[in-house]
Amino acid sequence: MEKELILKGAKLFIGVDESVIEDGAVHVKGDKIVYAGPAAGLGDVDPAIEQVDVNGQFVMPGMSECHAHLSFTDGSPFELGSPTPEEATLSGVRSSRIMLGSGFTSALSFGSVHKVDITLREAINSGKIPGPRLAAAGKDIGVTSSNVDSGGVGGLSLITDGPWNLRQAVRQQRYLNVDVVKIFIDGEGISNHAPRDELAFHDDEVAAIVDEAHRRNMRVATHSRSAEGVKQAVRAGCDYIGHANFLDEEAADLLAEARDRVFVGPGIAWEMGLVNHHASIGLTRQWVTDRGYDDQIEATIKSVEMMLERDIRMMTGGDYGISIAPHGTYAKDLEMFVDILGMTPGKALLCATQYGGAAADPENRVGTLEPGKFADIVVVDGDPIADIRVMQDHSKLTVMKGGVIYRDLVNDLSYEIKAEDIPKTGQATARILEPAL
Numbered sequence: 160m161e162k163e164l165i166l167k168g169a170k171l172f173i174g175v176d177e178s179v180i181e182d183g184a185v186h187v188k189g190d191k192i193v194y195a196g197p198a199a200g201l202g203d204v205d206p207a208i209e210q211v212d213v214n215g216q217f218v219m220p221g222m223s224e225c226h227a228h229l230s231f232t233d234g235s236p237f238e239l240g241s242p243t244p245e246e247a248t249l250s251g252v253r254s255s256r257i258m259l260g261s262g263f264t265s266a267l268s269f270g271s272v273h274k275v276d277i278t279l280r281e282a283i284n285s286g287k288i289p290g291p292r293l294a295a296a297g298k299d300i301g302v303t304s305s306n307v308d309s310g311g312v313g314g315l316s317l318i319t320d321g322p323w324n325l326r327q328a329v330r331q332q333r334y335l336n337v338d339v340v341k342i343f344i345d346g347e348g349i350s351n352h353a354p355r356d357e358l359a360f361h362d363d364e365v366a367a368i369v370d371e372a373h374r375r376n377m378r379v380a381t382h383s384r385s386a387e388g389v390k391q392a393v394r395a396g397c398d399y400i401g402h403a404n405f406l407d408e409e410a411a412d413l414l415a416e417a418r419d420r421v422f423v424g425p426g427i428a429w430e431m432g433l434v435n436h437h438a439s440i441g442l443t444r445q446w447v448t449d450r451g452y453d454d455q456i457e458a459t460i461k462s463v464e465m466m467l468e469r470d471i472r473m474m475t476g477g478d479y480g481i482s483i484a485p486h487g488t489y490a491k492d493l494e495m496f497v498d499i500l501g502m503t504p505g506k507a508l509l510c511a512t513q514y515g516g517a518a519a520d521p522e523n524r525v526g527t528l529e530p531g532k533f534a535d536i537v538v539v540d541g542d543p544i545a546d547i548r549v550m551q552d553h554s555k556l557t558v559m560k561g562g563v564i565y566r567d568l569v570n571d572l573s574y575e576i577k578a579e580d581i582p583k584t585g586q587a588t589a590r591i592l593e594p595a596l
Contacts, residue, residue: 161189162562165210167198169218170542174512174527177505178580179544184216187534190561195528217542219508220528221264221514221535221560222437224291224489226401226424226476228276229254229266231487235440236349236429240315244273247314251275254486255283255290260553260568261489263511264535264560265519266524269298269380269401269424269476270341274313277335289565292535294519296339296380297332300325300368305359306382307345322367329371339399340372341380345388355384355451356405358391365395378521384455385409393417399424401476401516408463415469420520425463425500426477426492428484430456436483456499463500474515475507487569490550497547504547534562 171183173195186194186208194201204210232242232250234496242250252424255314258266259469276295286480301307302325307316319328321434332340344360346353353359366442372379380399382393386407392400393413403410414421437447447453465475471561475492478484485490494509516526524533538557541549549555553569 162473163188163193163205163208164202164537164562165208166206166213166218166538167201167210168212168214168216170215171195171306171528171536172217172219172505172508172512172544173529174220175529177503177509180504183218185528185534185536186344187536187562190534190563191379192528192530192532192534194530207540217539217544218528219537219539219543220347220512220516220526221537221558222262222475222490222511223265223267223315223519223526224258224263224479224521225267225399225422225474225515225518226269227258227266227291227293227425228280228478228480229258229269229290229293230272231269231480231483231486233480236481236483237440239481240272242272242310242314244314247272247275247277250255251279252282254286254480255279255288255293256568257289257487258291259289259558259560259565260556261487262550262556262558263489264291264537264540265293265516266291267294267380267474267476267515267519268339268561269382269399269400269478270299271296271316271488273298273491274335277337278427280338287570292520292525292533292560294378296335296341297335297337299341299343300328300332302359302364303344305352306343306350306351308353320364322363324366325368329368329375329377333377335374337377339378339380340368341382342368343382343399344391345383345385347382347384348452348455353373355455356387356475358385359389360391362395365397367397381556389414393421396420398422400473402426402459403462403466404459406465408465411462411465411469411471414466414471417585418469422474422514424474425459425466426475427456427459427495427499428477428479428491429481429490430459431495431499432481432483436551440482460500463502467502467506472514472517473510473513474516474518487553488551491544493547493550504544507547508543517575533560536562
């Protein structure tokens, strides 16, 4: 028999718009939402159903981290491909539980070291490890002298040239059963051979990747910082565009025309990490400025303003998993969306929930608290509409995924064994999976 639970007394953010219901309730049955709305709309409730009064806490959909790199090991951004498969996998197991404990119940990968994403996805789906619902990527695909061409064999990228060779690369990823194909359309400020405004691919190469991926039921994510990189991605039919820092009017209008099929992730954690923590990776402040990262932040503010004017769906996610933007700090995106990129707190939450959920799960099963969707819920001891920074305090978050509440995923990685935690004969349970508030 499916377990049922009602959360009542909630300040409820359903995620369909920016509105908040002051006296809300959520009815969960099994792993799905039965009802979410004003408490008065619950109607007659079976007294046998457990009810939990959250006493005015903020209840919202689980968030989606939509530029996820679970296989990154919080190392230097100059050494992303260096971890061995074993090191990256062990780190990925830890990062998966941290991401879930941070309130991100779904994740859209933007590239994996080795085949780690695929392993993590299968382990999460089978219940072997806790983690977000993961749309897994394979290695980054690039052409010769693209931003991910390191000049040697590494765990991060797959380098080849020409439409048919790139089709073969996509087919190799299909053989591995990835969900997302990641490509680097243009470059990066730290790259000497692939600057941010130089396109690495020809149009026919990107078109071949997209056609091959879509015909095999995979989606395509791009690194596109420049306006021309965004235009190439949109015209080729790519699904997700990472960065979009330097839009012009034509690029913004193309995104608007494609708003029903394209999602943009303008996260600037990478840039802000370089500006604020450059010394930790041996860089000077002048180096960061000379490489254009101050200009990149200013350009991103203008680009986001253009996208907000055109109602383009933006998603949270900012290359977390490097030393200057480590795992567990994903909700920093929300603060930057509000304080730097000019969004309202409600709009930032929509980027993390409704839009991010639609991006991560094309079957539309996550991202809002609506009947029939997965019971992926975050209860916040605080009000993110009043102070969006509360989402960064893991101690104030209670996380439910699929109707199961997960505890102590971020800070408490060891457990005091108590008599009541020891399974009796015929019972299989784990403390971190107790479905109780």
